[in-house]
Amino acid sequence: MRTSSRLADFFFLATIFSVSFQNVYWNVAGRVNLADILALAFIVAFLALRISARDGRVPPTTLAVLGFAAALLVVYLVGFFNLETKQALSLYEKGLTKFGVHFAFLAAGVAYLARRSERFYWRTLGWFVAGFAANAAYGLLQLAATLAGRNLDALVLNPITGGAASINIWGAVGQSSVYRVNALTGDANHLGVMLVVPLLLLTPVYLRLERGHRLRVPLAILLSFLLLVEISTLSRSGLLGLAVGGALLAVVYRPLLTSRALLVPLGAVGALLAFVVSRRLDYFSNVLHARLQTNDSSSNLHFQVYDFIPQTIHAHPLFGFGLNTFSVYFEFVTGRTRWGAHSYYVATVVETGLVGTILFALFLVYLFRRLGAARRIGRALAAAGDPIAARVRPVAWGLTAALLGTIAANAFYLTMQFYYFYALALLALATPVVFGRRLDR
Secondary structure, three states: OHHHHHHHHHHHHHHHHHOOOOOOEEEOOOEEEHHHHHHHHHHHHHHHHHHHOOOOOOOHHHHHHHHHHHHHHHHHHHHHHHOOOHHHHHHHHHHHHHHHHHHHHHHHHHHHHHHOOHHHHHHHHHHHHHHHHHHHHHHHHHHHHHHOOOOHHHHHHHHHHOOOOOOEEEEEEOOEEEEEOOOOOOOHHHHHHHOHHHHHHHHHHHHOOOOOOOOHHHHHHHHHHHHHHHHHOOOHHHHHHHHHHHHHHHHHOHHHOOOHHHHHHHHHHHHHHHHHHHHOHHHHHHHHHHHOOOOOHHHHHHHHHHHHHHHHHHHOOOOOOOOOOHHHHHHHHHOOOOOOOOOHHHHHHHHHHHHHHHHHHHHHHHHHHHHHHHHHHHHHHHHOOOOOHHHHHHHHHHHHHHHHHHHHHOOOOOOOOOHHHHHHHHHHHHHHHHHHHHHHO
16 A cells, blocks of 8 residues: 555655656657656556555546546547548547546646645645746857857657657847747647746745745745746747736735845846846847737738638537547648647637637636635634645735636647646645635544
């Protein structure tokens, strides 16, 4: 029993740590990510643990997750009958497999945390953030190696995965290439959107730490570092998500907007950026001007994909063209091959129709409702004089801002189909379950 529990702990925390490592994968009967392997191993270990303990208890939150999964599965199975090509069938099968693993991990993860201690919850949160930090650190080394004339991916990542990853090159200013840090995600925009989560999640936790707390300085350094890497991705979608989630936190924590805890790290980041930009002012001014443009071909494509929504509603209004098949439809309309939707919501409407879109929207509403329950639990604990309230409420607000920021960023990109989003949803759903037990006691 103890060995099974340790295995489940290891695979669970390892999955949580690696959810942002999108580019660590192997081509084995398709693209298999490291997180795929670890998540499947955790699910098996979790089931074995429950069977050996003859424990069939399922928390209501897990039942709700399974209910949403079952409803979405029905939509996806009905959408199967709208497939028209062999390529669409292949993509559909891959999408259905990913969906199954994602929701199985989410349901099992919530049930697992519901049985574990608060201390294990904090460990989970720590490993979740540590994974993003490790990814960002790799991105910084990736950029430094590139500037030194080396390819870090070719030296470290590609021999392990057999891939051909490299840093993103956005363009050039004169004779100098413009690099965008993509780290272990494969795409700088993916990294930019993903980093919205730890930045928004940790900010209220950091702001509410007592003066002299041992984590105060490390968190200030970590947040400053993550913000610098976020900027280095040049991701407009990432900055949009950060602005939307940050606006929520600015309202909630407005008395702390002028605090030293916030102004010192921001000032340090600003000073460092000012120094770097001043060394190559023309270079950075050209890059900034180009990224602020909204009428270039890239920006136009992000908006043009929304034109597919009325076309989809006309052709297959209820269940769409089939899960994970947007690229097939896009190729049929435009002739461009292997093209993503550049919007999670466009992909959802095109692939699953109005029924699938409404179901997923209800799932998001459920996540926000559970986070609202977590905030109410925090207030109740504060009224009862429980000191843990000073941690629960900031985490609940941080998760709320992170979810809101992720939703905003995915209006022009699609990362909500990746593991990190389901890990974020897992924490959102588990928080009221774990800390609600204090009120019961």
